[in-house]
Amino acid sequence: MKNILICNRCRFLSVAHVKSIETVEIQTSAVCDMCKETIEKQLAFTKGVTSAELDVKTAIVTVSYKTNKTTIDDIRAAINEVGYDADERKAGKEAFDNLHECCKKDAH
Numbered sequence: 542m543k544n545i546l547i548c549n550r551c552r553f554l555s556v557a558h559v560k561s562i563e564t565v566e567i568q569t570s571a572v573c574d575m576c577k578e579t580i581e582k583q584l585a586f587t588k589g590v591t592s593a594e595l596d597v598k599t600a601i602v603t604v605s606y607k608t609n610k611t612t613i614d615d616i617r618a619a620i621n622e623v624g625y626d627a628d629e630r631k632a633g634k635e636a637f638d639n640l641h642e643c644c645k646k647d648a649h
């Protein structure tokens with residue numbers, strides 16, 4: 542976990558910003574590039590998330606977020622909403638059933 546980030550907007554390492562953004566790694570059930578796109582897009586629209594990048598090989602998504610705007614659990618819930626597991630939080634059944642066949646975990 543990184544606590545120190547340079548604020549993108551002001552380009553200053555400001556005390557006020559130092560602890561407001563955290564970066565976490567979340568294990569997902571993504572299996573392909575389409576999953577990557579779905580999850581990254583979902584997180585791009587998730588309140589408080591400043592960046593998200595998923596590594597298809599490991600299915601780990603690295604997420605930076607504003608600690609005063611959201612929590613890790615809310616981010617996991619956002620991933621569940623589009624049909625993927627996030628750490629110990631399992632995807633909703635309905636969202637999972639709506640996934641493309643090739644995107645369902647264990648499909649590969």
Ligand SMILES: [Cu+2]
Nearest residue numbers: 573575576644
């Ligand atoms: Cu997929």
